[in-house]
Amino acid sequence: MFSKFTSILQHAVEALAPSLPLQEDFVYHWKAITHYYIETSDDKAPVTDTNIPSHLEQMLDILTQEERERESGETGPCMEYLLHHKILETLYTLGKADCPPGMKQQVLSFYTKLLGRIRQPLLPHINVHRPVQKLVRLCGEVLAAPTENEEIQFLCTVCAKLKQDPYLVNFFLENKNKRLEAGKEAGTDQVKDDPSSPDTGQNQNQNSSLEDSASQAPSPAEAKPSSVHNTLPNNDNYNLVSSLLNLTKSPDGRIVVKACEGLMLIVSLPEPAAAKCLTENTELSQLLTDRLGQFYRALPQSMDPLDIETVESVNWGLDVYNLKEDAAAFAGKRALISFLSWLDYCDQLIKEAHKSAAAVLARAVRERFFVAVMEPQLMQTSEVGILTSTALLNRIIRQVTSEALLQETIYFLLGEETGPETLAGITQHPLRHRLIEHCDHLSDEISIMTLRLFEHLLQKPCQHILQNLVLRCLEERNYSENKQQEEREEREHMENGQPHDAV
Template sequence: MFSKFTSILQHAVEALAPSLPLQEDFVYHWKAITHYYIEASDDKAPVTDTNIPSHLEQMLDILTQEEGERESGETGPCMEYLLHHKILETLYTLGKADCPPGMRQQVLGFYTKLLGRIRQPLLPHINVHRPVQKLIRLCGEVLAAPTENEEIQFLCTVCAKLKQDPYLVNFFLENKAKRGDIKGSDVEGLKEDLSSPDTGQQGHMGVGQEGHVGVGQDDPAAFSSSPAHEGGASALPSNSSSNYNLVSSLLNLTKSPDGRIVVKACEGLMLLASLPEDAAAHTLTESAGLCDLLTGRLTTFYQALPQSMDPLDIDTVESVNWGLDVYTLKEDAAAFTGKRALISFLSWLDYCDQLIKEAQKTAATRLARAVRDHFFVPVMEPQLMQTSEVGILTSTALLNRIIRQVTSEALLQETVYFLLGEEVGPEAPASVAHIPLRHRLIGHCDHLSDEISIMTLRLFEQLLQKPCQHILQNLVLRCLEERSYTERRPPDERDEREHMDNGQPHDAIDLEEDPLFSDLSPDTRHSSPDWFSCSPQQSVEHAKHDGKTEVHKIVNSFLCLVPDEAKSSYQVEGTGYDTYLRDAHRQFRDYCGICQRWNWPSVPKPLETCCLDHPFFEGHFLKVLFDRMGRVLDQPYDVNLQVTSVLSRLALLPHPHLHEYLLDPYINLAPGCRSLFSVIVRVVGDLMLRIHRVPDFTPKLLLVRKRLLGLEPEVLSVDHVTLLEGVIVLEEFCKELAAIAFVKFHASAPASP
């Protein structure tokens, strides 16, 4: 009570006293602090019982006022005094010793406010960045220390300053050398210096003399006062052995039990990761422990998840942004088991993703590779490769959610490399042994468990929506580069070979001879513009007359695939072909925006330049999709929906070879090859044989369609439901492919004059 009264009385006297010049006032407050250490006899009294906090605040106010009265960038006498007499060094010493108790908090607050309030650059001064670096080392030393709040405010202020002037980070990359910082027991020696006759002058506290106890002796190589270092030009080489104490202190504070401290520490790390300096990026990722923090916590949170979770819960749990995770344990427990652990994992994944997204390019690459090497490979891969169906389903659902959430380019690339490998060359039927995970995941698309098949197909659909060229190159495009799926022999040789083909012509011949498709004349195969064309370009006159005819024939060939007795959409309102046009237009526009920067060709590669050495292999991914499509009449409805959804996404891609292979009914297929159209033709042929075996086929088909649309209650059971649902999916898929072909043609066709 007495100390508070003294402080109030002092403020009243200062207010009534005539105003002094700013420098004299500044020196007065500093001397008042130093005199405390000369006169005080009780080192145990807390600093809040003294006038030190008030004097420090007055010093800050004076420095702020002085800067406001001067032109921008001009250093006033008070600031010169603070720098020349190394006041920050002295305060660091007092703060480290925490004398009197609570002094460290006051010093941290003074540093934070000084750096935050003063606009002119202070960190380039050796008498600022040197004590700042030393004070940084004190932060995070003790877990849950009473000074944690002040420590994190100070560190984040330094990070913000470095964000404004990134080159200054070079002052905080410290060579690994023995330091001579003073110990807390050296305060007695400090008190002797305070009582020297020239206190407050040039030799104030002895800090004007290098090597004195009040200075702290750092390796001169770590802190150089040369002009080159002051300008940030003396960055440590990337292979030097250095400490990044600012990162180390922030990493320590991420272990705090106080969530607010953890979030602020993570924010500071993100700021540092975004700095463009190469030496800082190297030290950040190679020797500062940041990679261990990211991957270690990902592993911890992932391993805390239940072994079995409902994929729907994983898919639908609310999006989580790191640092904004507000929850109550009761609500989480009432939702589903493991929700709290799942949100914690997704929240930390979001932080990793955002950090890598903001990081300097080299740092981002290394951090993402660390996530792949220390989390994906050792932790997730065994879960995906296991034989337990429950475990496969849960881990695949989690992987699907991870892929959906990742937005940073570097982390997405490493995730894709982990799943698919880095190969982009031609794929052979037996080329899967060295990429077991890719092979296993593609195999899961045709798993005995329909749930696993659906979840894995969703995983690949999620991948196909990501802006990563390697996904498409690895899964499909590398198999289509040489267009070896097309027949290259002259017509005469082809006819002769077909007669010698043991009576088993390939799918393209079946299509031409099938009376269902007799109206689809092959004469128009060579007349569509740009990448929509599958053949050499014709003359301008020919394209002008026949271009639209070609696209209409292509559209009609898909719309006419399903026989009339197997169609039911025309009897239900709102299920026509035109409903797919709007979606196809929007989705194709989105895909074009993604693929535009990949420099895909606009027309197919000329056949005369294609390599003929290897027979065509459609690739493991397309093979499993075609196999599944070929069984559309015998598979569950949900499986069929997912298979056709993946195929339609592939068909939307604006690559000429993929378009030709999936959407051109008139392509001359090479012997033994199949295309999407030929697969559907086979299914339709099977359907026509089976229609006659189902009594009242058309009424039952219409009833099933209305039930799927929710227009009819499931009162009576209907036999052959799987077949009927498959027919409905087949009809809708053909309409979707027709809409995609139509939209792609008009998007590529030149505007009319």
């Protein structure tokens, strides 16, 4: 209560006092925060009982006002002060210690608002992207933490900034080998002081000289990200993706959806090094496939094919389902909607992803979900199980729209062979042969559902389907002509073995 009264009194004094230059006002608020830690011995009082949140908000307002009053791209004295005195580094340290309690939330909120409100590029500056990278590491460490909402807002803001300037993602690829080499050259103490410093393409001495000259730089946009990740991508850590993946396991559905949105932004970045690191050094593909398998196994063993086929279209993140309000409810509908919703997310993610990342993710879905989970269900002898799994596969084929995932789905069903059929080919890929046999199954329901499956396959815009199912069977017969162009032209000029103009 006393702290709130003090805050109100402070605002009243500031309103009545003559306005100070922006830089002096900015420095005043920052020193008020640092003096709190010098003068206060009680570190158990929550941060909301102090003036720290008010001072941080005032600092943000000053930075925003300063940018409005200056020409576009020009760095003002307040921003220079923030960069040169490494205020973000200090705030990161306070947030990591969460001192006073709740400080981590305040720091996350400050970073989020700073990156969101300031239009000039801040991330290229070493005194910005370093503490941002460190703060990214703190996100998602504890599930259901009181800071989850601030964490996901901060991560999504960083993702949005990277989407605007994709080359900046190289600042967030931390090279482990380079850090170890720097530790051997400069001593282990230096590595311990900054164990999470990202690779910026500079050694420690260069970094220190850059920090010393930060105030002399006219614009933070002059810094350029390193290209070292193109040469050593296998040793990069992608902490931004790792933190988002951790938050997808949150019990709060809203946090999960926001984390999925952040991943969608990250995978669409056009940087090849980031795409390679995404697939090789993160658990993204494992998340996609494991959750697909989890939702699939939660489905009932027996479902009416008509229910599977007629359930409404599902978009990921919007699978809100109320059993009481659903007039067309059936057993397993909630589980089916969850499965189709996650399938839609995988499909959209692969569609938006960098081409190389999309191919790897789609192959992972094929190997870890289609082959490992669905194929045994399609190859079983139980008619009920065959019917349900075929109906689900039919629904999957209808729903998939991304080119890479569609191709891997087709390879799973038909194989990759394009040459004439052989007995060895049937042995190597028995699923295709089994599905063809199911077209003439003793159960009419299985036959009809399998025929629908092939009908939907043939409607897909993929040459491999026609080649594998139809054209390869005609190549060894006389239905197609494989003669050279010259022979065909000569034949066109001949009639009954004689030229057209022969008498």
